[in-house]
Amino acid sequence: MKGDALKGHLDAMLLAVVADGPVHGYGIVQRLALRSHGRFELPEGTIYPALHRLEDDGLLRSRWAVIDGRRRRQYELTDRGRSALGVRSAQWREFAAAVDQVLGAAVAAPLRPASAGGAP
Amino acid sequence: MTITEYLLELLELLHLPKRARGRILGEVEDHLLCAAAELHGSGLEADAAEREAVRRFGSPDELARSFVSAHAARIGARLAHLALILAALVAWVSASARADGSVPFPLALLGFVLAQVAVVSGGLTWVRAMSSRKGRRAAPGGPELVLRGVAVVVGCAVAAGLIVLARIILTGPPVPGETAGAAGMAALLGACAFASARCRRLITPPSGTGPVQLTDRGTEGLGSRDFAEGDLVLLTADNAARWLQRHAPRLALWLDLRAYPWHFAFVVAAGAGIALAAAHGVGEGLPSEHHLLGGLAAGAIIASIETAVTLLGFAALGRPLGLRSSTRPRARAAQPACGTPGP
Numbered sequence: 001m002k003g004d005a006l007k008g009h010l011d012a013m014l015l016a017v018v019a020d021g022p023v024h025g026y027g028i029v030q031r032l033a034l035r036s037h038g039r040f041e042l043p044e045g046t047i048y049p050a051l052h053r054l055e056d057d058g059l060l061r062s063r064w065a066v067i068d069g070r071r072r073r074q075y076e077l078t079d080r081g082r083s084a085l086g087v088r089s090a091q092w093r094e095f096a097a098a099v100d101q102v103l104g105a106a107v108a109a110p111l112r113p114a115s116a117g118g119a120p
Numbered sequence: 121m122t123i124t125e126y127l128l129e130l131l132e133l134l135h136l137p138k139r140a141r142g143r144i145l146g147e148v149e150d151h152l153l154c155a156a157a158e159l160h161g162s163g164l165e166a167d168a169a170e171r172e173a174v175r176r177f178g179s180p181d182e183l184a185r186s187f188v189s190a191h192a193a194r195i196g197a198r199l200a201h202l203a204l205i206l207a208a209l210v211a212w213v214s215a216s217a218r219a220d221g222s223v224p225f226p227l228a229l230l231g232f233v234l235a236q237v238a239v240v241s242g243g244l245t246w247v248r249a250m251s252s253r254k255g256r257r258a259a260p261g262g263p264e265l266v267l268r269g270v271a272v273v274v275g276c277a278v279a280a281g282l283i284v285l286a287r288i289i290l291t292g293p294p295v296p297g298e299t300a301g302a303a304g305m306a307a308l309l310g311a312c313a314f315a316s317a318r319c320r321r322l323i324t325p326p327s328g329t330g331p332v333q334l335t336d337r338g339t340e341g342l343g344s345r346d347f348a349e350g351d352l353v354l355l356t357a358d359n360a361a362r363w364l365q366r367h368a369p370r371l372a373l374w375l376d377l378r379a380y381p382w383h384f385a386f387v388v389a390a391g392a393g394i395a396l397a398a399a400h401g402v403g404e405g406l407p408s409e410h411h412l413l414g415g416l417a418a419g420a421i422i423a424s425i426e427t428a429v430t431l432l433g434f435a436a437l438g439r440p441l442g443l444r445s446s447t448r449p450r451a452r453a454a455q456p457a458c459g460t461p462g463p
Contacts (some may be wrong), residue, residue: 025147026154043178044155048147049186056194064146073147 010042010050012088015081018060024072025051051075059084122167123152126174133184135322136191144187152177189263192322193249196266199315200242200249203273206308207242209301210273210280211235216297217287224290231283233429238276241437245269263323267316268440274312277305385434386427393426394419 017023017031028051029044054060059081065074077085121129127149134141155173160166177183214235217228249266284302288294294302364372374383397419 024150026151029151043182044151044176045148045178045183046186048144048151048183049190052187053190056190070150070153071146072150073143 009092010046011054012085012092014047014050014054015059015077015085015088018075019077019082019085022074022076024067024074028075054081121174122170123149123156123174126152126177126180130180130184133180133188135188140187140191148177148183188322192263192319195315195319195322196263197249199270199312199319200246200266202308202312202315203270204242204246206277206305206312207235207238207273209304209308210238210277213280213284213298213301213305216295216301217284224287227283227287227290231280234276234280234283236429237433237437238273238280240433241269241272241276245273263319267319267323270312270316272437272440274309274316277309281305382434385431385438389427389430389434390423392430393423396426397422 013032014028017028017035020031023031025048028047032040032042032047051060051062055062055075058078060075061078062073062075064071066072067074127145130148131141131145134144136144152170152173155176156166156169159169159172164172214231217231245266248269281302284294284298287298
């Protein structure tokens with residue numbers, strides 16, 4: 001799945017993977033890959049501007065921490081981020097259900113060929 | 121490209137304050153080293169692992185542009201706050217001068233007009249910057265339009281300062297409100313100039329490679345002429361249009377900002393003129409029965425002048441502030457008749 005398909009959903013996915021517990025940037029990419037079974041072809045650097053933006057919006061907070069002898073920036077969810085994640089998850093479920101219903105109807109009644117045209 | 125080469129290139133492209141740059145480079149370096157170590161552990165040669173980690177990370181150019189544009193938007197938001205306060209000070213200075221009553225008529229009128237232009241431009245700029253920051257709706261070219269709005273407010277403040285100076289020369293010492301307002305304006309003008317220069321540097325790269333392209337929130341290129349005109353129209357119109365469409369669908373169609381910005385401007389101008397005339401009437405005291413006709417005539421003159429000035433302002437500043445489209449509404453493409461299959 002190309003990165004373009006993720007436009008508009010990356011923020012919610014980042015909030016979701018950070019919700020599992022404090023994590024650094026590379027860990028976020030690993031969690032995304034694990035949860036999506038590696039389906040997203042996203043340049044890994046893309047997450048950093050998004051993480052900084054979420055932090056600016058008060059949905060994440062971050063701090064430097066020394067982990068395994070290495071200095072790393074760790075992100076965690078704020079209370080606002082947790083409630084935003086809830087809202088976005090609900091919106092996504094509603095959207096996905098609506099699209100599924102439309103596509104499900106199309107699968108149940110396949111489109112007729114164009115030559116058949118006009119009203120049924 | 122090795123990790124070191126990548127970091128050096130990114131460093132060159134990140135025109136940000138030292139602290140922000142250090143944080144980004146630290147995070148990117150950590151990420152690349154982790155990725156390279158993992159790839160090396162899975163069997164790749166060290167050099168190949170580094171190159172693969174860098175390839176997966178994406179272009180340094182795009183990454184830098186994302187960070188720089190986000191930073192420009194942050195500065196734009198601060199600038200919008202400053203512009204709003206500056207506009208309020210221009211209005212304060214103008215009101216103080218009017219209240220004193222010793223200001224010659226042409227200067228008082230000019231100050232009054234400048235105050236209105238400053239308040240409207242400052243308000244719109246603030247709305248644009250805040251909407252862009254909160255991401256409710258993509259605001260293409262946000263920082264560029266914020267800079268234009270700030271420039272208008274700064275111009276009004278400078279002119280208001282000159283009016284204060286002219287008044288002091290013509291009629292004597294300044295009134296207390298004028299002095300405090302002018303001092304505040306001077307301080308804010310410096311802050312605005314400094315922040316504007318920083319923002320301008322961010323959105324206009326020094327290498328001459330073209331303007332920064334915003335890559336997040338679906339925003340488009342900065343600096344190109346066709347990105348923003350009319351955008352604020354869409355931004356401010358949506359909620360009002362929905363309400364109007366529910367309650368007065370025919371009026372909503374006539375007032376559709378996207379198609380008829382001049383209709384909307386006229387209604388706003390007339391409304392502002394009538395409101396101003398009413399406020400003037402209340403301020404001066406309601407006319408007695410004998411002077412009712414005279415009062416109504418004066419109100420009509422004030423309303424007309426205000427309408428004309430607002431329309432002139434819309435004509436002069438509508439485009440640079442992104443209030444109206446730079447092109448006439450496009451004729452709708454011919455649609456196939458209902459029921460006819462498309463191509």
